[in-house]
Amino acid sequence: MANKQPLLRMTGIHKAFPGVQALKDAEIEVLPGEVHVLLGENGAGKSTLMKILCGQYSADAGSVLFNDEEIRPTNPSEAERLGLVMIHQELNLVPGLTVAENIYLGHEPTRGGLINSDTMRQGSLELLRALRCDVDPNTQVSQLSVAQQQLVEIARALRRKARLLVMDEPTAALSDAEIEALFEVIRDLCRRGVPVIYISHRMKEIFAIGDRVTVMRDGRTVGTQEIEGTEVSELIRMMVGRTIAEQIPKREVPFGDVVLEVKDLALGGVLSPISFSLRSGEILGVAGLMGSGRTELARAIFGADPIDAGEIHVGGRALPGGDPAASIAAGLGFITEDRKQQGLVLQCSVVENITLTCLDDVASLGLLDLGAERNIGRHQVEKLHIQIASLDQEIVNLSGGNQQKVVLARWLAARCRVLLFDEPTRGIDVGAKVEIYELIGELVEQGVAIFLISSEMPELLGLADRVAVMHEGTLQAILPRAEATQVRIMELALAR
Ligand code: ADP
Numbered sequence: 001m002a003n004k005q006p007l008l009r010m011t012g013i014h015k016a017f018p019g020v021q022a023l024k025d026a027e028i029e030v031l032p033g034e035v036h037v038l039l040g041e042n043g044a045g046k047s048t049l050m051k052i053l054c055g056q057y058s059a060d061a062g063s064v065l066f067n068d069e070e071i072r073p074t075n076p077s078e079a080e081r082l083g084l085v086m087i088h089q090e091l092n093l094v095p096g097l098t099v100a101e102n103i104y105l106g107h108e109p110t111r112g113g114l115i116n117s118d119t120m121r122q123g124s125l126e127l128l129r130a131l132r133c134d135v136d137p138n139t140q141v142s143q144l145s146v147a148q149q150q151l152v153e154i155a156r157a158l159r160r161k162a163r164l165l166v167m168d169e170p171t172a173a174l175s176d177a178e179i180e181a182l183f184e185v186i187r188d189l190c191r192r193g194v195p196v197i198y199i200s201h202r203m204k205e206i207f208a209i210g211d212r213v214t215v216m217r218d219g220r221t222v223g224t225q226e227i228e229g230t231e232v233s234e235l236i237r238m239m240v241g242r243t244i245a246e247q248i249p250k251r252e253v254p255f256g257d258v259v260l261e262v263k264d265l266a267l268g269g270v271l272s273p274i275s276f277s278l279r280s281g282e283i284l285g286v287a288g289l290m291g292s293g294r295t296e297l298a299r300a301i302f303g304a305d306p307i308d309a310g311e312i313h314v315g316g317r318a319l320p321g322g323d324p325a326a327s328i329a330a331g332l333g334f335i336t337e338d339r340k341q342q343g344l345v346l347q348c349s350v351v352e353n354i355t356l357t358c359l360d361d362v363a364s365l366g367l368l369d370l371g372a373e374r375n376i377g378r379h380q381v382e383k384l385h386i387q388i389a390s391l392d393q394e395i396v397n398l399s400g401g402n403q404q405k406v407v408l409a410r411w412l413a414a415r416c417r418v419l420l421f422d423e424p425t426r427g428i429d430v431g432a433k434v435e436i437y438e439l440i441g442e443l444v445e446q447g448v449a450i451f452l453i454s455s456e457m458p459e460l461l462g463l464a465d466r467v468a469v470m471h472e473g474t475l476q477a478i479l480p481r482a483e484a485t486q487v488r489i490m491e492l493a494l495a496r
């Protein structure tokens, strides 16, 4: 691949928005038929660079060579005529039209002056089949799942004879199976020589699909390299310029009273009797291998699952067990691992998601007070630096880090005293991770107690005051910070 001539070469690209220098001398080179990952923290300039390529923005300076020709598309249609197609973070289909109408939008085939819907239908079928998508072209787009909509967008791109396809964080709303299907589509495209520029910050995906990666930071290109043989830690260093361990700000907070007390909590075959307590301002890290019962413990404490035996007290008040509403009322919050399935209502707006747990505050006399709802939503969005276009934006279109912040915002709005976190930074980029660590720091300063399940050792070692280690449903030990080393934790997790 190294001796191929680049199909695309962008150099010296500058772009300013009012108050922001979004790109400073950015560059990228893309080879025919490769999957080229574009990696960088939120705000690094990835989308802007690609929007310049695809005619949505014009650059202040710089050159774009495509097929050895200098190009400067001034709008997306012009870029498309050149074969440059971008699939945006926010999908761009018309929900009220059919799949076929969307695929041919603006380019409807005609016969005798009339739109030829047979050709449209047949053409759409063929395109969709190539994508292994069995949606009927006559279906209204509003009836489709997000994954199907994405395939329709890709079909539309193929119909427009894309010679280079840009996908901006395409998997944010997809399930694992849908992601695998999308990857097959991408591999097909590459086999046909169409390179794909793939914007993502999910390390697993980058290594699964990418050939080369270009890393951006603060509007600049840091470097490009082959993905094979590259370490995750190296990419992270390129993205942030520091290692993650250096960025975890541990705040020293005096502990207050015990706010969570768990006594002999047991769940047949899943959890052996577990006891511990947690003080206001304290962070208890929870380590263990997959299947060690960490999530089950959090769910049992929260009341998401019924328990067989034991007691749970929050702020001195006994919880009935198995009753999430009572837990929330007592001041317990639960931030789940799977934002898509448990945490967020993807088709609802940002503001609706934030106020979901504090409906008492916004619902007066049985009516939703939309003004109050928006005030709470706006306050949290500002406080947590959630990057959104509007409060009414659907959650599904946000990046993972921003989705996670919406989940956090929801619990903050509900004024929790104890927060149970289950892998809060899984699948989000490094910059957003650090922001979440900072939020956790702010929470403990406000006296919130934190139960933090994490599989990321630097996160546990960096944040926790004590580390509980689980193995096969048993709490092996609770290590004080000074004794919580990676080796000791692993020994306990493996029960060696
Ligand atoms: P990324 O896609 O890497 O997250 P972006 O290219 O979206 O980053 O943004 C780069 C910078 O430019 C950010 O500071 C962002 O706030 C800013 N920016 C992007 N688009 C606009 C716009 N239309 N108007 C003003 N600022 C923008």
Ligand code: MG
Pocket: 046, 047, 048, 089, 168
């Ligand atoms: Mg972006």
